[in-house]
Amino acid sequence: MDNDALHLFEETLARYNRERYDAVQWSDYGRLPQGHAPERWAELQAMGCFELLQPEDDARPAPLADLLPLYAAAGEALWREPLATVFAEPVAVINQLADLDQRRTLLDGLISGERPLGYAHRETADGAADAIATTATASTAASGTGWRLSGDKAMVIGADVCAGFLVSAIDAARGAPAMFLVDAAAPGLQLQRYRCIDDGIAADLRFDQVPAQRLCDGAAAVAAANARGTILAAAEALGIMRGANRDSTEYLRERRQFGQSLLGFQALQHRLVEMLMRQRECEALVAAVAEAFDHASPTLPRQVLVLRVAVARALRHITREAVQLHGGMGVTQALRIGRYYRRALMLDSLHGTADQALEALSEHS
Amino acid sequence: MAATLHAATPAQEAERAAVQRAAAAAGFDAARFRAELRAFCRDQVPADIGTRMRQHQYFTREQRIRWQQLLQTRGWFVGHWPKAHGGQGWGPLQRFIFVEELERAGTPWLTHFGTSFLGPVLCAFGNDAQRARFLGPIRDSTEWWCQGFSEPGSGSDLASLKLRAERSGSHYRVNGQKTWTTMAQWADWIFCLVRTEAGGKPQQGISFLLINLKSPGVTVRPIDTFDGGRHVNEVFFDDVEVPVEHLVGQEGDGWTIAKFIVGRERLLVTEIGKAWHLLGVLHSLASTRREGARKFSDTAAFRRRAAELEVQYDSLRATAYAAVLEAEAGREHPVDASLLKIRGSELQQAIHDAITDLLARDGLAFQIEGLHDDIDGYRHGDARLPGLLHEHLHCRAASIYGGSNEIQRGIIAKTALHV
Numbered sequence: 001m002d003n004d005a006l007h008l009f010e011e012t013l014a015r016y017n018r019e020r021y022d023a024v025q026w027s028d029y030g031r032l033p034q035g036h037a038p039e040r041w042a043e044l045q046a047m048g049c050f051e052l053l054q055p056e057d058d059a060r061p062a063p064l065a066d067l068l069p070l071y072a073a074a075g076e077a078l079w080r081e082p083l084a085t086v087f088a089e090p091v092a093v094i095n096q097l098a099d100l101d102q103r104r105t106l107l108d109g110l111i112s113g114e115r116p117l118g119y120a121h122r123e124t125a126d127g128a129a130d131a132i133a134t135t136a137t138a139s140t141a142a143s144g145t146g147w148r149l150s151g152d153k154a155m156v157i158g159a160d161v162c163a164g165f166l167v168s169a170i171d172a173a174r175g176a177p178a179m180f181l182v183d184a185a186a187p188g189l190q191l192q193r194y195r196c197i198d199d200g201i202a203a204d205l206r207f208d209q210v211p212a213q214r215l216c217d218g219a220a221a222v223a224a225a226n227a228r229g230t231i232l233a234a235a236e237a238l239g240i241m242r243g244a245n246r247d248s249t250e251y252l253r254e255r256r257q258f259g260q261s262l263l264g265f266q267a268l269q270h271r272l273v274e275m276l277m278r279q280r281e282c283e284a285l286v287a288a289v290a291e292a293f294d295h296a297s298p299t300l301p302r303q304v305l306v307l308r309v310a311v312a313r314a315l316r317h318i319t320r321e322a323v324q325l326h327g328g329m330g331v332t333q334a335l336r337i338g339r340y341y342r343r344a345l346m347l348d349s350l351h352g353t354a355d356q357a358l359e360a361l362s363e364h365s
Numbered sequence: 366m367a368a369t370l371h372a373a374t375p376a377q378e379a380e381r382a383a384v385q386r387a388a389a390a391a392g393f394d395a396a397r398f399r400a401e402l403r404a405f406c407r408d409q410v411p412a413d414i415g416t417r418m419r420q421h422q423y424f425t426r427e428q429r430i431r432w433q434q435l436l437q438t439r440g441w442f443v444g445h446w447p448k449a450h451g452g453q454g455w456g457p458l459q460r461f462i463f464v465e466e467l468e469r470a471g472t473p474w475l476t477h478f479g480t481s482f483l484g485p486v487l488c489a490f491g492n493d494a495q496r497a498r499f500l501g502p503i504r505d506s507t508e509w510w511c512q513g514f515s516e517p518g519s520g521s522d523l524a525s526l527k528l529r530a531e532r533s534g535s536h537y538r539v540n541g542q543k544t545w546t547t548m549a550q551w552a553d554w555i556f557c558l559v560r561t562e563a564g565g566k567p568q569q570g571i572s573f574l575l576i577n578l579k580s581p582g583v584t585v586r587p588i589d590t591f592d593g594g595r596h597v598n599e600v601f602f603d604d605v606e607v608p609v610e611h612l613v614g615q616e617g618d619g620w621t622i623a624k625f626i627v628g629r630e631r632l633l634v635t636e637i638g639k640a641w642h643l644l645g646v647l648h649s650l651a652s653t654r655r656e657g658a659r660k661f662s663d664t665a666a667f668r669r670r671a672a673e674l675e676v677q678y679d680s681l682r683a684t685a686y687a688a689v690l691e692a693e694a695g696r697e698h699p700v701d702a703s704l705l706k707i708r709g710s711e712l713q714q715a716i717h718d719a720i721t722d723l724l725a726r727d728g729l730a731f732q733i734e735g736l737h738d739d740i741d742g743y744r745h746g747d748a749r750l751p752g753l754l755h756e757h758l759h760c761r762a763a764s765i766y767g768g769s770n771e772i773q774r775g776i777i778a779k780t781a782l783h784v
Binding site: 124197256323331341342355 | 520544588721733759774
């Protein structure tokens with residue numbers, strides 16, 4: 001996307017947020033049985049957002065950098081739509097596939113909106129999201145009926161809208177992790193949904209001898225999926241930072257105590273300035289790491305770890321300062337500040353902990 | 366060693382000599398009193414309340430009242446009231462030890478508004494008729510009180526409050542609004558700061574009025590908070606008639622009484638016992654989770670973080686006891702209360718951060734129904750998850766309510782820097 005197109009896209013998204021995602025609408029969408037508004041999801045597709053996944057050619061997947069404005073807009077307005085099932089981890093797995101027809105088919109399923117995919121990798125208590133600590137296993141039956149997969153997966157985001165799942169499991173024939181495709185309607189698959197800290201919906205999946213298709217080796221696919229997921233989560237976090245900083249500044253400007261605007265207190269100005277500086281640093285970092293991802297930079301793994309730590313710290317700092325600076329209003333459901341805080345907790349829980357990333361950084365140099 | 370903080374049973378901790386001496390001077394044995402409280406919390410907590418304690422669930426109004434009444438069978442609920450008014454005449458030290466031990470055990474939070482705030486206010490500022498009418502029901506937990514201080518435009522700047530009370534014959538007519546009123550939805554009565562006179566310094570013209578929440582013209586509306594709870598409210602007053610007998614002290618005494626209350630509130634919100642309890646939760650969670658082949662509690666990263674928290678905890682507990690011992694000796698250092706409020710809230714938040722980081726490894730499901738009862742159907746993760754996440758979110762307000770940490774730092778600046 002060139003600069004003009006990018007600017008236009010950002011303006012379109014800003015208008016979409018103003019018209020479709022005010023506080024009341026946000027609450028209304030949450031009360032729908034799906035936990036989001038299907039017509040908003042359809043509207044995003046009609047706006048051409050899904051087309052951003054269209055590869056330039058077989059050798060060159062669509063750039064991740066083009067998705068950053070979309071995710072920042074999602075962060076700022078706290079979109080409830082299951083973006084991950086179309087834009088995030090599944091795309092990274094699909095781009096690993098050697099079979100170009102298979103790649104094309106799965107990608108078309110995402111872009112058309114007909115076959116969104118869930119990324120079923122996490123298992124409870126395994127800690128790091130990028131590690132292959134999977135206990136799910138898949139084996140081919142002696143009768144030659146293909147692969148059967150068994151085991152438990154946790155926290156699959158947007159699971160109930162998915163047509164299928166990309167599942168990491170141990171390939172019993174090779175004793176090594178691999179990625180499998182499982183149809184959402186496959187026999188033996190059980191789905192348990194629940195609300196999360198950000199008010200979104202996830203599900204735990206139980207597989208009992210479920211028919212599966214082997215897609216590719218696991219380690220590289222999981223690493224790519226985690227890198228992509230981490231960068232997009234960071235872009236979403238940027239949107240939260242911008243919204244939280246803007247709202248906090250406006251709130252302090254308008255709120256009067258002791259006969260003056262709270263923004264007049266230098267101690268509070270400095271707090272806001274620190275928040276802003278952290279936002280600026282993260283903006284630069286996200287753009288740089290997305291570029292490294294698109295160019296398959298050899299230093300990408302370290303850059304992703306740095307991004308993970310830096311964004312986690314900045315997001316935590318900014319969202320809690322925003323709550324504090326809003327006083328009692330910050331902990332109500334009436335303002336989006338409290339929702340930012342909860343979404344930040346969720347984002348921070350999706351791709352391993354920042355501590356683990358820091359530890360990984362300190363181990364390899 | 367980080368792990369020893371909770372490897373040691375509380376009974377193995379020695380009581381500090383300074384505490385023992387001060388207790389002896391006040392006529393009680395600190396170690397014996399602690400032991401008695403621990404035994405009570407271990408043996409006398411009703412089973413249904415114990416279940417909710419273990420799962421970090423929200424207590425019902427009835428459970429809280431039942432627990433308070435149980436404490437009062439030993440005279441403890443109003444132990445800090447003067448003997449002449451039905452208390453045991455405890456000083457600040459005995460009261461602090463009492464609250465610390467309850468918090469350590471994780472028993473229901475005592476609703477302070479009646480027992481800690483209004484009771485002492487009536488003893489100090491009320492008249493005989495008011496004491497005769499109101500103290501008994503507070504002691505027996507048969508009337509529930511809430512506190513009407515904050516207003517929409519008067520939070521940090523409390524003195525700018527506007528709730529108007531106009532004298533007409535034998536009544537005041539009250540008009541206006543209070544907000545952030547904790548547990549007003551459960552309360553029978555509210556004590557309010559009201560403006561009886563305009564003009565002059567804002568602190569003047571404020572009076573202290575007792576208002577029956579069942580009076581015509583009172584509306585209580587809950588505020589939804591982001592922790593999924595409904596514990597604060599807006600309270601509206603539309604031409605509410607309040608008998609003049611329900612004015613405490615004289616007109617214009619409100620600010621003096623508010624300062625009396627706020628001073629007490631800040632000592633109590635140190636919540637050092639709660640911090641200890643939460644550290645116990647953190648260590649137990651860490652020891653039941655694994656990182657590769659090891660217990661998570663054995664990893665260097667966790668042990669370092671736990672050690673950091675131990676430093677914060679020990680510093681705060683030492684400071685809290687230093688302040689309490691000063692108060693016990695009848696001296697009050699003006700900075701201490703603000704310091705305890707700031708550090709107490711920071712420590713609790715830091716422990717909750719560590720707990721949440723651990724819980725996040727299993728995924729942050731928030732099945733809010735689990736806060737009040739067992740989850741009917743599928744439950745993701747630990748049974749304590751809804752309660753602990755609720756407490757994490759609620760704890761963000763600890764640095765806001767009762768005078769925000771910004772206001773507290775301002776108070777320290779005024780007193781310590783002479784600005």
